[in-house]
Amino acid sequence: MKTIAVDAMGGDNAPQAIVEGIERARDDFPDLQFQLFGDESQLKELVKNTTRITIVPTTEVVTGEDEPTKAIRRKKDSSLVRAALAAKNGDADAFYSAGNTGAVLTAGVLLVGRIKGIERPGLITIFPTVHKDQHFLMLDVGANAESKPAYLHQFALMGQFYARDVLGLSKPRVGLLNNGTEADKGDTLHKSVYELLDADPDIDFVGNVEASNLFNAPADVVVTDGFTGNATLKAMEGTASTVMHLLKQNLLNNGLLPKLGAAMAKPAFKALAEMFDADRAGGAVLIGVKAPVVKSHGNSDADAVYYVQKQLDAMLSHGTVQSVIQYFSTHPEKPAAAAAHKEE
């Protein structure tokens, strides 16, 4: 039995959507139990069935307006901090929140804590591809604004474990997001990372990949620095939603014929919306910390909450974090080898 510490007060739809999603996940994943951190009276009223669900009363809430580091330091009895501490102390095996992103990442790094040998934890997001039921993951999508070659080398290795356990790929292909596919492309940082990935026999490196091509799945694990990865993720999300929105608008505003067509084309729109439904692939995972830490969108509904538990079930049953800990404890040269490049 694995225990997930849930920040039941995090996100726009908390605590209702959180409780609803957790109860559905509890019914479907028999090896999971849940600690719901939050307002006792609200949670007591919402939880219909307490099988494998424990309410842990807390008195404070971290809001979207809170400055992350301050919130972690000062709101000691918040649902977010208490849930993170449960994962740190071993009272729980994972920490999940739909709350303040900065605060969740900060709690992950400072409270749950970095794995020994890991220079910087990275944030993973999972994307759909044009191939049905095939996904790829990208990291770091924003946990770190500044990057060094060693970080990205470790992201590649950690991303492989995640792709193996959660996407079910025995030998994930690793690509480096760069400004061209040729081996000599990029700035100093990405040229150094290319050499590190290319030289590592533990990495199935397929070379550089470009942001224009990601949906065609040139790689299963796309490695990037947190600044570029953040811009790329946001550009992809923003463009997909803008194009769908404009197309719908055009269909409705171009007279009767398109309006009828739109009604008839509805199933196609729905299929695409489902494909691009980031919620189904789960939340963003902070990897490189001592327990799985997952953050889902602030507007997560019960569905999104449910799929995060599915994702956590996969990570916990495969022992993804243990694999990372084990690998880096037996490969002390991995950050060291990269450290030589730090001076550049």
Next chain:
Amino acid sequence: MKTIAVDAMGGDNAPQAIVEGIERARDDFPDLQFQLFGDESQLKELVKNTTRITIVPTTEVVTGEDEPTKAIRRKKDSSLVRAALAAKNGDADAFYSAGNTGAVLTAGVLLVGRIKGIERPGLITIFPTVHKDQHFLMLDVGANAESKPAYLHQFALMGQFYARDVLGLSKPRVGLLNNGTEADKGDTLHKSVYELLDADPDIDFVGNVEASNLFNAPADVVVTDGFTGNATLKAMEGTASTVMHLLKQNLLNNGLLPKLGAAMAKPAFKALAEMFDADRAGGAVLIGVKAPVVKSHGNSDADAVYYVQKQLDAMLSHGTVQSVIQYFSTHPEKPAAAAAHKEE
């Protein structure tokens, strides 16, 4: 009368599409005349009317496979190099090519030459927005892999002149592409750039903008480093085309009803495709060199070629490059002020 030096052999559809687009532009823009650099016999056969069109025979062609710097150095009688040299020598007022991107940029920087006081030329791309007939521009989208704060400061100033002259905005709003909207966001580079833009009274700085939001036009001039800008541009282009492609596919594969719907919804698709038709906004402009240098997509058709000439007509009639030269000759402190940040 302004003269445009055209690499008539550059691009997948050259020289036919180039000649066709140039002849249409010649008919519509009476203040432009053209020098077509390329294979004499082919061009003689293609050009229907030589009014304001001169054929300049060249014997070599730079291909997509050529390494840019080598090509510039060795293929001295290529249409690309000869056209760039015409703009350098004052035989022409601008240089246009749909050929090898790296070679066009290298020719722009090395042959046409940097404007005095400009640290690095930047590459501008123009984007549509969700507001009809409103566009924004972003630079640098890939002329420079490595960046320093001073470069981005100058990109902001140069981008303003372009937005004023070509987009017709009297007071363009400048935004900095960053990993969050708060003033303290970003890595060292972007924090320094924020300070420079915020402190410059000649810049109407609206603060940080995010890649998720660009199509809503939070800024008219989006300033970014060439590495992030390149990834963001490619992510936007790749996502837009993937979403449109998938939606079409879904419409056609989901049975008769959607297929009928698709036929009826065709006008809406067409309207969107036109909106996202990058060609209409012209090509990518290398700004910061002594004459306008424009590169359009390798697969440019006659339409794309035509719209580049429209864009050049706007730049040349407003004297955009002269404004940049004038500004930086009278503001010698602009790169110097930024230079202090270089040590970081």
